[in-house]
Amino acid sequence: MPLELTDWTEGQIDARRDRIVILGRRRAGKTVFLSRLYQKLWQGNEGVSARAGDGAMHERCMEICEGLSQGKWPAATAGSILSELEITHDEHSIQVVILDYPGEVFRRAFVDGGRDEQSLTLLEHIDRAAGAIMLIDPDNLEGGSTAEQVDDDYGMVQAVDRIRKSPGGASVPVAVVLTKCDEHVQLIREAGTPRDFMESRIPNLFRYGGKLRVFGSSAVRIRRDAIGRGIPNTEKPARGLIEPLRYCLRAIKLASDVPASPHQPPTPKVIAPAYNIPSRVTPARRGIPTWAIVCGAVALVFLIVVIVLVLAD
Ligand SMILES: Nc1nc2c(ncn2[C@@H]2O[C@H](COP(=O)(O)OP(=O)(O)O)[C@@H](O)[C@H]2O)c(=O)[nH]1
Ligand SMILES: [Mg+2]
Numbered sequence: 001m002p003l004e005l006t007d008w009t010e011g012q013i014d015a016r017r018d019r020i021v022i023l024g025r026r027r028a029g030k031t032v033f034l035s036r037l038y039q040k041l042w043q044g045n046e047g048v049s050a051r052a053g054d055g056a057m058h059e060r061c062m063e064i065c066e067g068l069s070q071g072k073w074p075a076a077t078a079g080s081i082l083s084e085l086e087i088t089h090d091e092h093s094i095q096v097v098i099l100d101y102p103g104e105v106f107r108r109a110f111v112d113g114g115r116d117e118q119s120l121t122l123l124e125h126i127d128r129a130a131g132a133i134m135l136i137d138p139d140n141l142e143g144g145s146t147a148e149q150v151d152d153d154y155g156m157v158q159a160v161d162r163i164r165k166s167p168g169g170a171s172v173p174v175a176v177v178l179t180k181c182d183e184h185v186q187l188i189r190e191a192g193t194p195r196d197f198m199e200s201r202i203p204n205l206f207r208y209g210g211k212l213r214v215f216g217s218s219a220v221r222i223r224r225d226a227i228g229r230g231i232p233n234t235e236k237p238a239r240g241l242i243e244p245l246r247y248c249l250r251a252i253k254l255a256s257d258v259p260a261s262p263h264q265p266p267t268p269k270v271i272a273p274a275y276n277i278p279s280r281v282t283p284a285r286r287g288i289p290t291w292a293i294v295c296g297a298v299a300l301v302f303l304i305v306v307i308v309l310v311l312a313d
Contacts, residue, residue: 017130019097024135025151026103029179031074035064036219037241046242053084068232089249099125110155131173131248138184141201160209173251174212175244182218215244
């Protein structure tokens with residue numbers, strides 16, 4: 001049953017933040033990004049590895065990657081697809097749930113204020129986000145229609161504002177990823193860095209979103225066919241796929257290392273010694289030295305004896 005918008009109870013959502021959510025409008029590049037990311041993580045040679053929660057998801061990602069390598073773009077995502085991954089990073093495993101859903105649901109939930117079953121399910125995922133990756137096609141901000149730009153501008157601002165205002169949402173890492181940089185690198189260069197580009201196009205994202213990290217990525221490169229259409233070309237490596245995920249994973253891990261309550265001291269970390277070398281214990285050189293205490297005691301006894309003898313006279 002989807003979460004109602006008024007269901008927040010302080011601390012309740014925080015404890016259930018167990019997923020990384022990938023957000024993006026229609027054709028932002030979610031399916032291509034996710035499939036290529038999974039393919040890379042499955043190979044597991046980047047310090048981060050992943051295993052799909054079920055065989056169907058593994059197969060779907062591999063089929064999409066196979067299609068891309070044959071010059072075919074994936075078909076538009078028909079329904080919401082919930083992908084469960086076990087991600088291993090720095091010898092820690094974390095369960096990550098990634099949601100690839102049709103962009104129309106995103107529009108209904110964030111722009112049109114729709115509260116139908118699908119929109120509420122999407123909002124529930126966002127309310128349970130331990131991290132968020134927001135995919136934005138820079139070309140849409142430049143040349144999209146007003147309605148298309150509204151999805152990225154108003155829609156993304158709404159999404160990040162919702163994360164920040166929900167309990168525990170202030171510290172949720174949000175990675176903003178500019179997709180298709182292979183094609184639109186010039187647009188970004190004209191503005192400066194990917195962050196400069198985003199700050200100039202969607203300043204409200206930073207006003208409402210607090211701390212965000214902006215990345216550039218190209219899940220595939222393209223080559224042009226005879227009539228100028230972009231054909232995926234996977235011979236050249238993808239760029240910027242892992243970094244946004246790594247950023248989220250590190251922030252989630254850091255947050256989980258922080259003690260739950262300010263009154264509770266942090267659990268001391270047990271660090272396994274690299275070598276078994278016995279340490280030389282040096283006594284602390286603090287306080288009054290022992291010889292001074294002994295001398296003082298002898299002097300005191302002598303003084304008492306003298307006083308007793310004098311009084312006895
Ligand atoms: N140049 C380039 N185009 C891409 C890339 N990823 C996606 N595209 C284009 O964007 C379209 C939509 O991508 P898709 O992943 O299906 O978007 P989704 O609707 O967000 O899942 C594709 O059909 C391609 O034309 C990329 O890395 N580079
Ligand atoms: Mg899709």
